[in-house]
Amino acid sequence: MNLSAWVQLAKIQAKQGRVADRIPKLAKANPDWFAAHICCKSGKTVSFGDTASFFPLMSVIKTFSLLYLLEHFGAETVFGWVGVEPSDAPFNSLEQLIADRGYPRNPMINSGAITLADKLTGKDASDRTLLFCQWLNQLAGCQLRLDEIMLASVRLTRSTTNEAIANYLAKTSHLENPETALDTYEQICCISGGVEDLALLGKLLACENGCLSAQNRRIVNAVMSTCGLYEASAQFAVRVGLPMKSGIGGGLVAIVPGEGAIACYSPTLDTVGNPVAGLAFVEALSQKLELSIFG
Structure with missing residues (x-):
């Protein structure tokens, strides 16, 4: 199975969610939008979907x-x-x-x-x-x-x-x-940007850099793992095994420690407030590539 197949799978699942409607401007998002950007430690990047989408990070x-x-x-x-x-x-x-x-x-x-x-x-x-x-x-x-x-x-x-x-x-x-x-x-x-911006933020937490304390990066990743997806955090720690944070604006960032980051944008949310398609995509990616930090 390739990336485009995982995207299609995620987009089908997105129909189970709904766009956040409490904030009028958020409610205008197209439920079919989907974008992802993967940036690796090596500098290699993979980008696809509606990557020109500009969205508020909200809780991310x-x-x-x-x-x-x-x-x-x-x-x-x-x-x-x-x-x-x-x-x-x-x-x-x-x-x-x-x-x-x-x-x-x-x-x-x-x-x-x-x-x-x-x-x-x-x-x-x-x-x-x-x-x-x-x-x-x-x-x-x-x-x-x-x-x-x-x-x-x-x-x-x-x-x-x-x-x-x-x-x-x-x-x-x-x-x-x-x-x-x-x-x-x-x-x-x-504060708003696109999936590439969000992936670059995630890379700060994924990879060693001379600007941030390694201990602080570890702390943030640990808190994301246990709390980043609200009351669904434990469920996705088991299913995906990566530190993640979501926002009602449709953003989702997943950290692959030592390797890089995956950022997604998909506006439809589940009942907890997490982006449906983004989570489905990261879950498929993590399971197929065995990315879980839990070995």
């Missing part, structure tokens, strides 16, 4: 805000702010945050990501987003940028759940300024 960015803060503040400080426990509740669960007394379970769910957005360096939300985006582009050699139209759409339909999460985090002294934290979180989720 959580992986890289964690990396950024680990590099700037160190693991001990960062894990004073958020935990590393997997969650079996939805990614935007306020109930779980309350049960945990305001200490976010992990950086890959909204409570953890909003908390970390509050810690990014910069004088205000826009400055933080710009500095963070520049850091990623410089390190990975990609061309990410803030999609202002997507951000306007997000602000138009601001999640009341996220507002409640931010307010509870502030009430329990885990946030200093809930409005700035939420504004920063919404902006970084609207």
